[in-house]
Amino acid sequence: MEGTLSLSYVSSYCFPNPNHCTRWGRIFGPRAFDSMAGASSSTDRTPKLHSGTSSNTADGSPVCVPPSSRKRTHKVNTEVSPHRAVSAVRLLRIEQGGAFADLLSDKGRKALKNEMDYVERTLGFRTRDLEDRDVRLVSDVVGGAVRWRRYLDHLIMSLCNGEKTFRDMEPLLLQILRIGFFEIIKLGMPPYAVVDENVRLAKVSLRPGAGNMVNGILRKLVLHKEKNFLPLPKVEGDERAQARALATIHSHPVWMVRRWTKSLGQEEAVKLMNWNNTDPSFCLRVNLQKGYTRADLVMMLKDMKVPHKVSVYLDDFVRLQTGMQAVIQAGLLKDGFCSVQDESAGLVVSVVDPQPGETIIDCCAAPGGKAVFMASRLRTQGRLWAVDINKARLRVLKETSKIHNVDTVITAIHADLRLFCVNHLMKADxxxxxxxxxxxxVLSKRADLRWNRRLEDLGQLKQLQDELLDSASRLVKPGGILVYSTCSIDPEENEERVAAFLLRHREFAVDPVHRFVPAGFVSANGFYNSDPIKHSMDGSFAARLIRSVSYSF
Known part of the structure; x- marks a missing residue:
């Protein structure tokens, strides 16, 4: 699985099937909710997906597409806050499985127009267009409300007169309350403004009574906050009770909290959750293949007044805490000046250590961040075969390789790796x-991912990882290198998968990574590990395995 951020993800949208009766009933569907995966708190609620015409996004995931209909143009409502209207609609779509938490997109004004169209279709009115400040607010509010959903829902339920009221709440009303709670508690916005704006949004998009309810609940919150007394659970009791309390306070699924507390200890688990709840930072990798240097990128960022720091680990990388929207709007990604790639992913490429003249196979390559970086390291000398089962994501890889001038090096192959290794005799360095x-x-960057993962997923993933490792090993020539990597911090997906593989494949042995990455990333077993807390980057893993030249089967 490609571990870098793909901006094509954020262009994928969903508009529910409009055959579902009344104005917002047909938009939001029946009031049916499932318990959030792995969580036991009664505040966890996720709407069921609506049926609709199936299609595919750029990454191959299904979305709902509205049937063709006569477009209606509604009057612009200048009284409603545009960033709150867009945030409410996007939060609805995230829960319905048709959008991502990040508003950043390389589609520019077209993507913003799409957002406004969704507001019009969903709420029945238009707001003024989003300005740059509004775009930043939408990203902050949506990402934050998704990350803190369990925490926010606990507070909302505590202040809305009971669980039944919370359970019966219309989805749009709940999103408006989440926005208001997040803005008051986490963003520290002036309470009077937050209350006024969200009450207005509820009245216009729903009805006056909904606005009155928002007003009452938000005012209760303001009073509790002023008294410095939010109704949060205490971390006490047995291990299960403590895990439930920590899951609410730090807004994570209970199963994750229990797993991390057991493996890391409670203090380290809390540090990890705090990291996951911080606003994500991003990295840019300059495109050396086009003749640019990191100094060129730094100069460009200075001219744009984008705060940045050069990476201390990789010569091609620059860190950004803010300013990604400016980078996108300036066309730096679209023109191939640079790409978005975390240092943790770049260090995996360092573990592979591509050299000019080599043949390389990237087995789960799309959407292509690591493949493109490896191809650039070949300096037009050598070949890279990019294999992936997802045809749509491979198209993204092909487009990216052209933008970065490495399309003559990369050959994209649409195939299931498990069949490809049987039907092809090729061997790679x-x-x-x-x-x-x-x-x-990567839970800091993927705000919604924590709510889409279940403990049961790990068992299925481990089986798939074993099958893919066995298949990939067949493509390595004698004396060649196999690198296994993930963007997980779980030992069962990392060290344990490698150990199991080595028991099945005596022809492979660990090739320690200390020659390829800084010492602080090298584990006692000779593997690469990036730690979000220690290294302030995404968590990832890589093992470098060498195939024996003379092993007898």
């Missing part, structure tokens, strides 16, 4: 398997 995984190392 190096093979990278960036395996599908839980993504537990």
């Amino acid at each position: 190096k093979v990278l398997l960036d395996a599908p995984c839980s993504g537990l190392g």
